[in-house]
Amino acid sequence: MIAALGLLAALQGAPPDVTARVDRARLTAGEELRLTVRARSRTAEPVTVVLPALTGFAITGSREVTEVTIEGLGAPVRTTTRELALRAQRPGTLVIGPVRVRQGGHEVATAPITVTVDSAAVGLATALSPIARGLLDAAPPPARNDQVAVTVIVPGDSVLVGQQVDVIAAAWFPREVRERLRRAPILTMQTPEGVWAYPGAAPTAVAASRLVRGRWMDLFVAHQAVFPLTRGLIVIPPAVVDYAVPVSFSFFSREDRYSLRSDTVSLTALPLPASGRAAGRDQRVAAQGLTLDLVIDPANGRVGEPIDVTARLSGVGNVAL
Structure with a gap:
């Protein structure tokens, strides 16, 4: 009994077990990640989470919750979880510094976390056509x-x-x-x-x-x-x-x-201008010479069975067919 009480006292006097992790280590500027800090201890003393300077990130949401569980005959285990939603504001290699957790006379620091933030400029340039980009750049502000x-x-x-x-x-x-x-x-x-x-x-x-x-x-x-x-x-x-x-x-x-x-x-x-037209020529603008072919395989089937239907559109036009 004395040995068990001594072990319990030792566990209660131990520093908290602290972890910090992110759900993704690489993202694009403007996207979000989730930083989770978790501290487990067997004492009832309050836990204080001290965040580092989150340079390059903007906090868009946060929550903190404490749970108490009983494991066998030992003291209750208190788990404090702090979650932060962080949006990357600029590209580059960003470092989330050590998260410090204080409880009583103990202070525990986690290891730094490195996050790679890619530039969104390349993706946006390819996602928006040059014509659309020009219209957007020239648009008057509200x-x-x-x-x-x-x-x-x-x-x-x-x-x-x-x-x-x-x-x-x-x-x-x-x-x-x-x-x-x-x-x-x-x-x-x-x-x-x-x-x-x-x-x-x-x-x-x-x-x-x-x-x-x-x-x-x-x-x-x-x-x-x-x-x-x-x-x-x-x-x-x-x-x-x-x-x-x-x-x-x-x-x-x-x-x-x-x-x-x-x-x-x-x-x-x-209407299309009359000048410059050649007599007898097809004046359609969007497309011309369009043909549509359908291939059904198999040609016969039963109710409930799948049938592949392939449609092929061909011709000449000024847009993707």
Whole structure:
């Protein structure tokens, strides 16, 4: 009995067992990782977690919880867990310094953690076409720099029938609002009537940042290429952005949800000019000589059995078929 009490006293006087780990050691600038600090001890004394300077990261959420478990005849084991959601703000090799945990007269420090942050510039350059990037760079900023705004950007107010028109929807977020988001906003565009359209490539992360009258604003974008089929007025419907902002910085705080719409944008589809046309030539602009072939294998089947259907579209056009 005396030996057991001595062992129990020794366990209660031991320093806490502390670990610190991240869920990913490599990410892209603007993405998030989770830092988990866990301290286990057999004493009831309070545990204090001292975080290092998180240079290069922004804290987007945090929570702390303590659990008590009983293992055999020993003293209860108290496990304190601190979780932090960190967003990488710049590329490079970032170091999360030692996390120090204090309990009573003990202080335990974890080993530093190295995180590699890749630049998002390469991915964004490939995700957004040069035409769309040029439109975004030339877009006028919103009237206010302290509120979220949505705008639709077009290259001009008129276009020829069949000519490609790149339409960009841009959601402007003040940086202090964007840094509080737990997930990327959802930006949607509707297809106008009287056009043939297909979605263009666009990054899901921040596509660009602009200094608007002394305040940084981060932009999320959606891209659509449209081709007017007939002449006349083309009305581009409003773009919509949906996002949620936590009420507080607590990890468990509720979120206020918002939905914003842009103004409609109109452009005029003009008929093709008559000058320069060769008589008798096919004047279709989007595509010509299209053929569609269907191959069904097997040709006969039973109810419930899969059948492979291959469709092949071929021809000449100014867009990807």
